[in-house]
Amino acid sequence: MSSIEFVKLEKVYKGLSDFCAVKGVDLQINEGEFVVFVGPSGCGKSTLLRMIAGLEDISGGELYFGDRCVNDLSPKERGIGMVFQSYALYPHMSVFDNMAFGLTLEKGSRETIKEKVEEVARILQIDHLLDRKPKALSGGQRQRVAIGRAIVRQPNVFLFDEPLSNLDASLRVQMRIEITKLHQRLKTTSIYVTHDQVEAMTMADKIVVLNQGRIMQVGSPLQIYNEPANTFVAGFMGSPTMNFIDVEAMDEQLSLRTGQANRRFLMPFRHSGPATLGIRPEHIELQPQADAIPVETRISVVEHLGNETLLYLATDLCEQPLVVAVSGEMAPEIGSELTIYLPLERSHLFDAQGDAVKRQGSASVN
Amino acid sequence: MKALKRRTGQVLFALAVLALLIYTIFPFYIAILTSLQGGEGSFYLLQDFDFSNYVSVFREQPFFLNILNSALVSFGTVAISLLIAVTASYALARVHFRGRTTLLLTVLGVSMFPQVAVLSGMFELVRLLGLYNNLGSLVLSYTVFSLPFSVWILTTFMRGIPKDLEEAAIVDGATPWQIITRIFMPVLWPALVTTGLLAFIGAWNEFMFAITFILSNEQRTVPVAISMISGGSQYEMPWGPIMAASVIVTVPLILLVLVFQRKIVEGLTAGAVKG
Ligand SMILES: Nc1ncnc2c1ncn2[C@@H]1O[C@H](COP(=O)(O)OP(=O)(O)OP(=O)(O)O)[C@@H](O)[C@H]1O
Numbered sequence: 001m002s003s004i005e006f007v008k009l010e011k012v013y014k015g016l017s018d019f020c021a022v023k024g025v026d027l028q029i030n031e032g033e034f035v036v037f038v039g040p041s042g043c044g045k046s047t048l049l050r051m052i053a054g055l056e057d058i059s060g061g062e063l064y065f066g067d068r069c070v071n072d073l074s075p076k077e078r079g080i081g082m083v084f085q086s087y088a089l090y091p092h093m094s095v096f097d098n099m100a101f102g103l104t105l106e107k108g109s110r111e112t113i114k115e116k117v118e119e120v121a122r123i124l125q126i127d128h129l130l131d132r133k134p135k136a137l138s139g140g141q142r143q144r145v146a147i148g149r150a151i152v153r154q155p156n157v158f159l160f161d162e163p164l165s166n167l168d169a170s171l172r173v174q175m176r177i178e179i180t181k182l183h184q185r186l187k188t189t190s191i192y193v194t195h196d197q198v199e200a201m202t203m204a205d206k207i208v209v210l211n212q213g214r215i216m217q218v219g220s221p222l223q224i225y226n227e228p229a230n231t232f233v234a235g236f237m238g239s240p241t242m243n244f245i246d247v248e249a250m251d252e253q254l255s256l257r258t259g260q261a262n263r264r265f266l267m268p269f270r271h272s273g274p275a276t277l278g279i280r281p282e283h284i285e286l287q288p289q290a291d292a293i294p295v296e297t298r299i300s301v302v303e304h305l306g307n308e309t310l311l312y313l314a315t316d317l318c319e320q321p322l323v324v325a326v327s328g329e330m331a332p333e334i335g336s337e338l339t340i341y342l343p344l345e346r347s348h349l350f351d352a353q354g355d356a357v358k359r360q361g362s363a364s365v366n
Numbered sequence: 367m368k369a370l371k372r373r374t375g376q377v378l379f380a381l382a383v384l385a386l387l388i389y390t391i392f393p394f395y396i397a398i399l400t401s402l403q404g405g406e407g408s409f410y411l412l413q414d415f416d417f418s419n420y421v422s423v424f425r426e427q428p429f430f431l432n433i434l435n436s437a438l439v440s441f442g443t444v445a446i447s448l449l450i451a452v453t454a455s456y457a458l459a460r461v462h463f464r465g466r467t468t469l470l471l472t473v474l475g476v477s478m479f480p481q482v483a484v485l486s487g488m489f490e491l492v493r494l495l496g497l498y499n500n501l502g503s504l505v506l507s508y509t510v511f512s513l514p515f516s517v518w519i520l521t522t523f524m525r526g527i528p529k530d531l532e533e534a535a536i537v538d539g540a541t542p543w544q545i546i547t548r549i550f551m552p553v554l555w556p557a558l559v560t561t562g563l564l565a566f567i568g569a570w571n572e573f574m575f576a577i578t579f580i581l582s583n584e585q586r587t588v589p590v591a592i593s594m595i596s597g598g599s600q601y602e603m604p605w606g607p608i609m610a611a612s613v614i615v616t617v618p619l620i621l622l623v624l625v626f627q628r629k630i631v632e633g634l635t636a637g638a639v640k641g
Pocket residue numbers: 013015019021039040041042043044045046047048195
């Protein structure tokens with residue numbers, strides 16, 4: 001087990017035109033932590049993970065495992081175990097041989113290898129499959145074997161690159177819980193790449209949100225949800241995504257750009273100039289509230305999800321429709337008028353650069 | 367009506383198959399027939415089993431030695447060209463370096479040359495290496511000719527192996543050599559059998575280099591030895607013994623193909639290997 005530290009880590013892909021996939025990433029990962037990298041496709045999650053694994057050269061900066069700089073060490077010397085998205089099981093070997101491969105290369109004795117593999121197989125409940133070839137396994141079973149192969153060598157760090165993305169929804173939930181349990185049991189430092197926010201929120205001790213090769217925010221799942229550091233994180237995490245409304249801020253007051261431009265609202269932020277107000281669909285109210293901005297809207301689309309219903313509301317506040325999540329029992333009519341209330345207490349304010357403005361005190365409608 | 371139509375279709379199909387069979391098998395039938403007939407007989411029907419031709423093949427010349435030479439040369443060619451082809455195609459498929467595509471195209475280009483074009487150059491090379499009248503000269507020249515094809519085929523197959531598989535092995539601590547031998551070769555087994563067998567057949571049947579580089583009877587390979595079988599007089603073609611010899615040397619090939627049949631089909635059809 002070991003802690004990991006990134007110091008100004010960079011990755012440049014050389015080619016006809018150089019492409020910088022990871023740009024000066026600083027990060028501290030504590031021993032035993034379960035860290036999840038999330039971000040949109042192409043943001044450099046896999047690249048970063050492969051740099052930690054030692055499968056990709058580090059173009060700049062340093063990578064430390066504990067206090068050892070591992071920049072020039074091979075994956076084996078770093079002591080990592082990795083689970084690939086495609087499982088990457090050796091097709092010609094039995095499950096047992098797949099899991100034992102790394103140990104045989106280390107020239108361990110036959111009995112200890114057998115013992116270790118069988119123990120891990122028991123933990124992962126694949127001990128009855130040891131003689132089978134990978135092609136005779138289901139997706140979930142293959143994934144277990146891939147995980148087993150990674151943990152059987154007792155690595156310092158586990159790396160997962162979207163390991164569940166090939167599984168169907170219910171199996172994904174099940175495996176997610178099992179990986180979490182496994183981590184609680186082994187307490188090995190783990191880094192998990194995904195673009196599924198539910199996985200990120202449920203599994204992580206610490207979420208790292210990446211965009212275009214840069215870290216956007218690092219924090220616990222609730223921190224990321226409750227205090228997004230910028231519009232990118234606010235918009236990326238949470239489903240359906242946060243509503244953004246352009247506003248004008250004057251010290252502690254806020255005015256809408258259109259419609260009720262003359263009305264001022266007292267807000268729990270101190271900021272002046274153009275800004276963006278962010279509010280999550282699940283926080284918008286249909287009943288009059290103190291400290292809330294009333295907005296006249298018209299229902300344009302209704303999505304029934306069963307447990308809740310999403311309303312897409314046309315307003316003159318912004319181009320995009322505002323999204324509101326209401327209880328599943330509600331049966332609103334398309335085209336009908338609806339007044340909604342945006343509680344300022346639960347909203348977020350971002351400055352012109354998109355960075356969050358720190359919240360203070362409480363607010364009241366003027 | 368419908369049944370009749372189907373019947374006619376079946377009959378036509380059967381006829382087509384029959385024609386194809388006759389067309390492909392007839393030469394072999396004649397060869398076997400001729401080899402089993404001492405002296406004169408009907409040309410199309412087997413009248414008696416006469417093994418005198420087979421006996422004479424071994425009596426008149428060191429034919430057993432010739433077979434041994436051919437086997438030695440063929441297996442040597444297969445072993446060396448597979449070893450080089452596997453390692454080369456690993457580099458061509460997996461290691462990034464400048465001029466990789468150019469190199470691959472050059473390899474293919476080389477295989478376009480007709481044998482005659484390189485004969486004199488090869489002869490110089492053989493003399494330089496002191497391999498004249500030595501089986502080594504044949505292994506050398508056959509390897510040169512089988513390599514481009516093997517490299518090309520294996521590179522294609524190796525590209526089909528998912529990169530994750532290799533990286534999983536790297537994470538498991540395997541060296542490049544261990545990756546090749548423990549992961550790639552078993553996965554590529556059908557392709558290896560196919561290319562190996564083609565190299566074997568090429569070497570086993572080759573004539574021009576064999577007659578140019580080898581002088582003595584004891585060093586000759588089978589195709590040359592067969593061509594040297596002579597009859598009672600200058601004007602008589604000893605078909606019996608020639609056909610007997612041909613049948614003898616074709617049997618190992620047929621056996622090899624039958625043994626590896628399944629693998630060859632896999633090798634020729636399965637382009638990529640699923641992870
Ligand atoms: N070998 C390469 N050469 C050049 N550019 C590359 C190479 N590999 C990746 N990239 C680029 O680096 C960026 C980051 O890629 P990466 O695979 O890390 O994305 P990702 O965050 O894992 O995305 P996804 O969620 O789709 O897997 C991408 O823009 C990609 O085009």
